[in-house]
Structures are given as C-alpha cells and as structure tokens.
Amino acid sequence: MTEKTVVITGAGSGLGASLAKQFSVCGYHVCLLGRTQDKLIRTASKLENDHSIYEVDVTSLTSVHHVMKRIQEARGSIDCLINNAGVGVFKYFGDLKPKEIDQMIDTNLKGTIYCTQEVLAGMKEKNRGTIVNIVSASGKVAKETESVYSASKFGVRGFSDALALELKNSGVQIFSVYMGNMKTDLWGDEHPEGQLNNYMDPDDVAEIIIENLKPRKHLYVTDVTILNHV
Template sequence: MDMNVVITGAGSGLGASLAKKYSDLGCHVCLLGRTQTKLIRTAETLTNNHSIYEVDVSSKQDVAKVMHLIKEEVGAIDVLINNAGVGSFDLTENLTEESIHQMIDINLKGTIFCTQEVLDDMKKRNQGYIVNIISLSGKRGKATESVYSASKFGVRGFTESLALELEPTAVRIFGAYMGNMKTELWGGASTEETFMEPDDVADIIMGNIKPQKNILVEEVVIKNDKNKY
C-alpha cells in the first residue's frame, strides 16, 4: 500500500498497533505524540519508512506546524487516525481543574485541530480517510467517567456532523467506538482477561479504511465479549 498514514498517540497501545500494521503493509507511517521516547520505542518495531513528530495536539499552533512539516517532508496525508487521548476516572466532584482541561483539550480539541489541518488538501484531492478513535464512553455515560465521557460525546458529535459536510466528496470519516483495551489508559486494570487486545481492535479498524463498492461505513462499534471467559 502506497499511503501516508498519520497516527496521533502513536507511542503506545492502539496507536502503536496501528503503526506497526500499516508499516508492515508498506505505508509511510508518521508517528505523532507528546513523548519522544515512546515514539522511538514504537518506531523500533516498524519495518518500513516512518517519521517521528513530537506534538501537543491541544495546541492548534503546534498541530498546524507539524502537519505542514509532514506535507513538506512526506507528502499528502492519505489517512489521519485521531487516536491521542487521556482519561481521569473518579467521582465528578473529585476531578481536578487540570484533569478536566486536559481531557477536553486533548480528546476533543485535539481531534478537531488535527482534522482541520487535513481537510483542505483531502477535499482538493477528493480522497482520504479520517478515523476518530472515540470509545464506547462516547455512546453512553458511565460512573467515574463523567468528563471523559463528555469529551468523547463531543468527538462523536464532531464526527457525525463532519460526515454530513463530507457527503458531497469522496473523503470518508468514521468513528470507532470500542470497549476497554489492554492499554496504559486503564493502568493496572489493563491485564483484565475480558479487556481487548489492541492488535485485534486495530485489525477491525483497518478493515474499514479502504474503498468498498456500495458501502459507506459511518461507525464501528467493538465491544468486550464478557461471555468469552
């Protein structure tokens, strides 16, 4: 596959799994994240061309700078996967102001800022894919996830609205809603047997990022199979 794939939050978890799989397919993968050491760790697993870009997705200026650099150094962006996200899980009254700002700024604003930077080029070329990693917390509320869920509901609204804007074009966007995975987001709970493997989730997402005759994918819902064990 001759594509340039940009993945935010590529330093671990689902982002790292997606990066490895796209690299194995021969794509040029651009690894974006806040921590260079994590991005380097992911890069060491890749088999093909890749680039590393440190970025704070909550900063529109930083995002614009990095996306411009990618277009100059790598070329047009064919696939953008907005995967960067953070979560603080506690009763609403216990959440700090800092954690509230962080979840809204990274999960919601970060997705919007990154998407804005690829839309113009994708529309001009009349091609491209945008995938927003949202989580099932963007489908229903859950105790101790009030603000995290609010940020994900925001991404859901953004995704669905943008899909309507893109209907006259061949640019495609969909949201991926998944349950708990074995990632750093869930800390010590990530070893739970019923939690999903990032590699398995990555396969499902990638299976929907491709042209399919007479098929339009609006969302992908991936739930934990609690009856498996």
C-alpha cells in the first residue's frame, strides 16, 4: 500500500486525538486504538482521511498481539507507532493503592513495551519505521505526588534510550517526547479549571511532534522536550 499507516494508542482523547487529526491531515491512514469505543468514534468523526478503530487493552499482551496482527494483516505494514496511552494517579506514595500502582506500571511502561515488541519485527524486516514514545517531563524530573507515575515514565525513558542504541544502525527510528502539563483528561479532578487553563494545548504539542518527525537531509531528531511557561 502506498498510503502510510500510523497506529496511535490512547487515541480517544487528549494528545492522542490531536495527533490523529494532524496525521490524517498529512494523508496517513490512522489506526485509532483505545479502551473505549465511544471515544474512538468521536475522534474518528473529526478525521479527514481513511481510518480504522480498534479496541485494545495495552496492559494485556494477548489483546495487543491480536490487535497489532489484525492491523498488519489489513494494512500490510505499520509505518509509525505512537505509544501514547497513559494513566496517572497523583497522590503521596503512602496513599497509593496497589491497584493504582499496577495500573500505572502496566499501562505506561509495560503497555509501551508490549506495543513496541509487536510492531518492531515488521519494521526491522523492512528496515524502516518510526516508534514515538510519549514519555512526559516526569520521565526526566521527579515530582512530589508522582512517585510511581515518575517511576513508570523513567522506565519508558530507559527503555527508549536502550532500544535506540540497539537500532542505531537500522532504518528504524526511536523518538521520545518529554512534555509538560497539558489540558487533558489525565488530571481528572486533580486540578482546578483555572490551573488547567495555563497548561499547554494538545494540538500545539501534536504539531511540534509531527514537525520534528519530518524527514530532513543530513539530520534526524531523537527526542524533543516541550515545557510549560513558568
């Protein structure tokens, strides 16, 4: 197929939805992945080009395997994977419940690893492809009330850096994004509306990501850091 395919996890809202819209404008076939079909349908209704919807639980290796296999059979190959699905529970460590700890580690870290493993073989075989890991600034600087969230994101950072070294002589690119606070559902009721208004717009972040992914002569970008105004 001549039309490029991008797979976006957590595409039902926030940055995932913004990336889906902008990749669609760029002419990609966008595969929208997420746990909630209604949210994926809402995102799909705003896309300009061909797309497909897949319900997936990134914490389940079986679910990820089946969905990625279906996409590869339908599309022939995956040109770009964006590991965007993420969960955050922002409490002091002593207040975190075991279920919340598992949820962050399983979604943010293991979900990224599972999805990457399922697409990497095909990319290596064709010696081309891009894997974008949405890490967060919390993967560089730890914060209070983000102990396990930061642990999961530091893990994604280490995974990304090590995998980039493995693939340095191949045509597969690993690209990491470290962004600050955005206006997304991640926060739930954690922040008052006024504070959220000062956070960055997911559409702006998506635009910066796509701009840095564009092929250019004599250079490529390995990661980008996008910070809030202080």
